[in-house]
Amino acid sequence: MLDTAVPSPGPAERCVRALLSPWFRLGLLVVLLGGAVAAxxxxxxxxxxxxxxxxxxxxGAxxxxxxxxxxxxxxAFVPRPVLNVAAGALFGGPVGTAAALVGTVLGSALSFGAGxxxxxxxxxxLLRGKWLRAADRQLSRHGFRxxxxxxxLPGLPFxxxxxxxxxxxMGWLPFLLATAVGSVPNTAAYVVAGSHATSPTSxxxxxxxxxxxxxxAAAAAVAWRRRPRTLRAALARRRAERGAG
Structure with missing residues (x-):
């Protein structure tokens, strides 16, 4: 009778599996982000x-x-308003806006790719909570929108x-396109403000x-108006679950 026993993995194979494991990679991401913030x-x-x-x-470079x-x-979590104002102060409105938008897309691609x-x-x-699952469904199904x-919406941690x-x-293309298009208004506003910071009364x-x-203010108002609807929807879901149980 043939021996069909699967040989146990050797030390090298176990080491490779550990290095490729999801939790090791997550730990590496945390270390990289910590190092970037420290730098x-x-x-x-x-x-x-x-x-x-x-x-x-x-x-020109x-x-x-x-x-x-x-x-x-x-x-590395540097606030974009500071960088946008710096772009305007250094290069003026048009060139500063272009540089800031390119940097925005580049930084988003780096963050998205690393994550x-x-x-x-x-x-x-770990996406088990109702809010987390709902956000995941929204981003996965309607990524660009x-x-x-x-x-x-300004004020969100970019x-x-x-x-x-x-x-x-979410796919790469919807993410990057939405980032490039959606970042234009506020980026341009901060850059223009930075380019005219020496004349604050202009x-x-x-x-x-x-x-x-x-x-x-509009973003805060929208979030405040949606708050009661969100709470009512959450309460309705809880009642439905209790009734079904």
Whole structure:
């Protein structure tokens, strides 16, 4: 009779399995994010607002370098308004807006890719709560529309939204398109405000800051108006579940 016993994996195979396991990759993501945040705290990119762009990096390549640095900073949770204002102060309205938008898409792609590769497999089984499952269904089924709405609402933590979206089954193309389109209004407003920061009484600066204030208030009003509906829907679901049980 032939021996059909499966040989036990050797040390090398066990090591490879451990390195490829979902929880090891999630731990690696946490370590990478922690290192990125620590590097940002040490480099202090906000000093650009006070010191200006380094003279040795000036020229036509400066906006490109800024866009790359912008993307890395947003992936490390640096607030985008600070970077947008810096883009306007350094390069003016049109060039600054273009550099900031490229950096926005680049940083979103880095965050989404890292979360999808290193965190999705470990975190998806944890989506057990009603709110988490509902958000996952919305992002997975209506990726472009849902992400566009999130990008248009100011005040939401940008990097956190990137990593949360990566846990869903949203595709790359809807995510990046919604990010590029939805980030235009507020990005341009902050950049224009930064480009006219030296003349805070100018009509352009007042219009840009007014747009930021109005959109922020509108987003808060929409969230407040949807709150009773959300609570009523949650209560209705609970009653239905109790009645079915």
């Amino acid at each position: 940002v705290l040490l480099c202090r990119p906000e000093r650009i607002l006070a010191d200006g762009w380094p003279a040795r990096l000036s020229g 400066a906006p490109v370098l800024f866009a790359v640095a912008y993307g890395l900073c947003t992936a 999808r590769l290193l965190g999705q497999e470990a975190l998806r089984p 849902s992400m566009l709405a999130l990008r248009l 990097a956190a939204m990137n990593y949360l979206a990566s846990v869903s089954r 009509p352009v600066f007042l219009a840009a800051t007014g747009f930021i204030a109005v959109t922020g």
